Amino acid sequence: EVTIEAVPPQVAEDNNVLLLVHNLPLALGAFAWYKGNPVSTNAEIVHFVTGTNKTTTGPAHSGRETVYSNGSLLIQRVTVKDTGVYTIEMTDENFRRTEATVQFHVHQPVTQPSLQVTNTTVKELDSVTLTCLSNDIGANIQWLFNSQSLQLTERMTLSQNNSILRIDPIKREDAGEYQCEISNPVSVKRSNSIKLDIIFDPHHHHHH
Ligand SMILES: *[C@@H]1O[C@H](CO)[C@@H](O)[C@H](O)[C@H]1NC(C)=O
Ligand SMILES: *[C@@H]1O[C@H](CO)[C@@H](O)[C@H](O)[C@H]1NC(C)=O
Ligand SMILES: *[C@@H]1O[C@H](CO)[C@@H](O)[C@H](O)[C@H]1NC(C)=O
């Protein structure tokens, strides 16, 4: 059975992706690549006749696609718009058609996030709110404390998408360097780091 593999399945913008066809039938008259599924004539990228190695480009050919006699399709310098499903339609010597599909996703690298805090100097047992600002809506957000992954305590709460970290009440052990980290499947970027100082407030302090 024919299977197609996108290498890699998650592509950074401007990179190349190879749609690798495994087990292309030997007795094939022709095959064609299309953007999308179901296929339509105006979404044809390229048509290849196996007997003659004749390649004909279709209306959806952007000039960045190369087809090989083994069926594989190379797409160079991908853009976010190239994201989607691709179909190879194979026509055997009896003009019977079969299809196989594959999909890949193109991502722009994330930009550097910026970290803000209500106050870098906090009295012990007060609260503090750290906000991770990012242009990359929907990207994954992680928090770092002294360059290590932040271990959440019961005093810490995160907003739904992790962009806001609240510590209430704050304790001395929370003093240190905070950073947030934004990532998507092709890139990762860390924010500026913010040093939190916790000051001792005798009026607040409870002795054991
Ligand atoms: C098909 O040919 C391309 C280009 O030579 C190569 O990169 C790819 O590995 C081949 N695919 C298979 C399944 O052998
Ligand atoms: C088609 O290309 C393949 C691989 O490059 C080659 O082995 C074959 O001889 C070519 N056939 C024709 C008819 O040119
Ligand atoms: C930050 O907190 C400290 C200690 O509570 C306070 O003295 C200072 O005025 C605060 N700074 C700002 C900008 O709110």
Ligand SMILES: *[C@@H]1O[C@H](CO)[C@@H](O)[C@H](O)[C@H]1NC(C)=O
């Ligand atoms: C996280 O959610 C907030 C509030 O809904 C939004 O403003 C922000 O852009 C989101 N951040 C990311 C990285 O998606």
